[in-house]
Amino acid sequence: METYKLSVNGQPKEVTVDPGTPLLWVLREDLKITGTKYGCGIGACGACTVHLGGIATRSCVVPVSLVGDRPIVTIEAIAEDRVGRAVQDAWVAHDVVQCGYCQSGQIMSAVALLKTVPRPTDTNIEESMGGNLCRCATYVRIREAIQAASQQLA
Amino acid sequence: MRAVTSAANDVLLGRRAFLRVSATIAGGLIVSLHLDLPLHAQEAGEAVPAPKVYPPDAFVQIRPDGKILIKVNRLEFGQGVQTSLPMILADEMDADWSQVIAELAPAAEVYKDPLYGFQMVGSSSSISHSFQQYRELGARTRAMLVAAAAQQWNVSPAQCRTEASVVHGPGGQSARYAELAEAAAKQAVPATALLKDPSQFRLVGRRVRRLDSHSKCDGSLKFGLDLDFPGMKTAVVARPPVFGARVKSFDDKDARRIAGVRDVFEIPLARGTGVAVVADRFWAAKQGRDTLKVEWDLSAVERPDSAQLWTKYKTLARTPGKVAASRGDEKRIDTFTASNRIVAEFEFPYLAHTPMEPLNTTIRFDGDRAETWAGSQFQTADQAAIAEVLGLKPEQVTFHTEMAGGGFGRRATPDSHVAREAATIAKRVRGAPVKLIWTREDDVQGGYYRPMHVHRVEIGVGPDGMPLAWRHVIVGQSITAGTPFEALIVKDGVDSTAVEGTVDTQYDIPHFHVSAHHPTVNVPVLWWRSVGHAHSAFVMETLIDELAMRAKADPVAYRRKLVKPDAKKLRGALDLMDLKSAPWRTTLPAGHAAGIACHECFGTAVACAVDVSIENERPRIHRVTIAVDLGLAVNPLGVESQFQAGVAFGLSQLMAKGAITLKDGRVEQRNFDGYTPPYIVDAPVAVDVHIVPSGEAPSGSGEPPVPVISPAVVNALARLTGTRHRSLPLVAV
Secondary structure, three states: OEEEEEEEOOEEEEEEEOOOOEHHHHHHHHOOOOOOOOOOOOOOOOOOEEEEOOEEEEHHHOEHHHOOOOOEEOHHHHHHOHHHHHHHHHHHHOOOOOOOOOHHHHHHHHHHHHHHOOOOOHHHHHHHHOOOOOOOOOHHHHHHHHHHHHHHHO | OOOOOHHHHHHHHHHHOEEEEEEOOOOOEEEEEEOOOOHHHHHOOOOOOOOOOOOOOOOEEEOOOOOEEEEEOOOOOOOOHHHHHHHHHHHHHOOOHHHEEEEEOOOOHHHOOOOOOOOOOOOOOHHHHHHHHHHHHHHHHHHHHHHHHHHHHOOOHHHOEEEOOEEEOOOOOEEEHHHHHHHHHOOOOOOOOOOOOHHHOOOOOOOOOOOOHHHHHOOOOOOHHHOOOOOOEEEEEEOOOOOOOEEEEEEOHHHHHOOOEEEEEEEEOOOOEEEEEEEOOHHHHHHHHHHOEEEEEOOOOOOOOHHHHHHHHHHHHOOOOEEEEEEOOOOHHHHOOHHHEEEEEEEEOEEOOOOOOOOEEEEEEOOOOEEEEEOOOOHHHHHHHHHHHHOOOHHHEEEEEOOOOOOOOOOOOOOOHHHHHHHHHHHHHOOOOEEEEOOHHHHHHOOOEEOOEEEEEEEEEOOOOOEEEEEEEEEEOOOOOOOOOHHHHEEOOEEHHHHOOOOOOOEOOOEEEEEEEOOOOOOOEOOOOOOOHHHHHHHHHHHHHHHHHHOOOOHHHHHHHHEOOOOHHHHHHHHHHHHHHHHHHOOOOOOOEEEEEEEEEOOEEEEEEEEEEEEOOEEEEEEEEEEEEOOOOOOHHHHHHHHHHHHHHHHHHHOOOOOEOEEOOEEOOOOOOOOOOOOHHHOOOOEEEEEOOOOOOOOOOOOOHHHHHHHHHHHHHHHHHOOOOOEOOOOOO
């Protein structure tokens, strides 16, 4: 067991856990921040996507010991950011969600995309969102919502 | 399980159903529909005493702040009933939609499906079975509010009108529903529900956004997996490497050394036994399981092997099975010579559902009662199973229906195996809530797959290019054999879930014969979204397309010619699809081809056109045009959304890694790296959905999108490459 100081959604947090514990489970079980989801545990579905040091990251394959001082942002705080708010609003306006379980991760990936590529092409979207599985397969509306958020931010 | 015939149901709904009303402490109004009270009480118009404890089985609650809570008698797992059922009730009630909130109902008698007598989601039946029920609930609630207002104003109810949660009187009076709720609760429940003329609908038929969007976009919605209670433990189970194997011995020394691991013990499973690891946290439980050394006894279990099963199935397919449908002359097919006869063999592997939210159930058992939280499609069965394991009566098990992250049939298990495992563990843990989690590996390797199938079809082609004779043999495990559903679904040795989509084809084929073999295999199987239709429609629609090509006919015109004259829904869908897709189908760029398919299932007819090219040896789906006749579309936005995404879900069976295979009894895939559903690049870029205008009774939209897409894509590929793909998944194009 080791103690780690983390910055989560702008708040300082301290946890004492096994160093190998994935960030996902530290967020969900130690910090009770459950918007970030467990889908596969091997970085293959993107449901656990958070922003780590500003980069969209699969939190299920990042041991807490490797987080260091990089700030963590989860879905719960994404609306505090201008791009995050626009994406979240577009998701609601376009009625994207179905079961909704993957959508935290989808939104986190979409926000990271729009921060680096404000006017994404279809190819940009497919590359950035390509690792986020939606089993309901709401992909058409995900594309629409990303383009709508992009236009709204322009 | 109880089967209720439709005639019996008419009695239940038309004569026995009535409302129980009570004022809440807060002055709210609770209305609930009871189906189980004596007929004479209803017919005699006897007052029902207000219950002392406000029943949890309420459908409507008007709160003092004007919020209207509507209970949903179904699991919400993406299909949108948590929005569409409240729309139906709120419309008849003239509730202010902006004030409506929805909640999933717990397991209770009152929330059972009005037709099935069983609380469940399946067969795309939620709207069709509860449309009338929710309309009547809304209409009765409105009538009681109006009666209360009329009494206060000393006017006739007929002089009052309602809109947006307000009753308006003839002299300009008005009162909000929230103000009237307490008085309304004291009104007699109307014996008959006066329903609106559909032309007066304010919500039904409109594009209404989902009520659960916000909470699913900001991380606040708690799925079953997200629940947390003081003192809660988490359990994972080491599962047998071959279905049904048993623990011979296990060494848990290392597992017990892991910080947070509290207990390790053997448990019975639905098939075989396993070792449960209970810990304070998931990560500790999983590490504990990973360090267990379990010796398995594989001696008594069959070890299925996909390669051997294909051989066995294909051999069986050459022999007639149990007859599922027979029209015309069964032997007619034998009169056709090779030049006018098509023989086609199709392979469909096992498919896992892999809903995004891994399976889980939380139970707290304290000796004489239990509380459960689960995203279940079969609340009635799961509640009873938990009660049985814990030695309780079902009513001693409070069962909360939790929002589920997908399901596609996986949360509708006749053997309630997840619920039973959770209860077995909770019985030992006792006192503390314990959450059983299936890891993704447990899910991918854990069985309950769509059964593997072989279809073998022989077609005799007439001189006009139309099919004259059709002999069809289907080989696959029965989903319902050995379950309580067997009596309802298996007839004359044929499981109707295996042959649906063929025996009920809307094509007019004079000499038509379908039979089925149901081998027994040591792999648990289950219904997978659209059940038999996804493989049957693939067979039917790719063969019809092949026949059309052979006849050098337009694929839409050929289908129109072959569809039965009375298949009105399917004809309407074909016509609308043709109209909407013709502009792009006639102007496709080089390297693109259009593929067509149509299918009717669960009362809904669907026609589909796809624009496909080949990129990186995979089908690239540029566009899909869908036309659908599902009767009255309660929420056209929800229907559009279901179809846009549902067709992409349907592509699961075409994915290169879209198969579960077994070798020496062991499942060869572990996770999404080996069993890969469609990602964004695999899905259609655009899907336009067109609804055939209809005032007919609504049918479902959950399953009908699935069957049409894969044959449409494969039909387009045949036009691009000349190759007819009959073995799924589509490993290479």
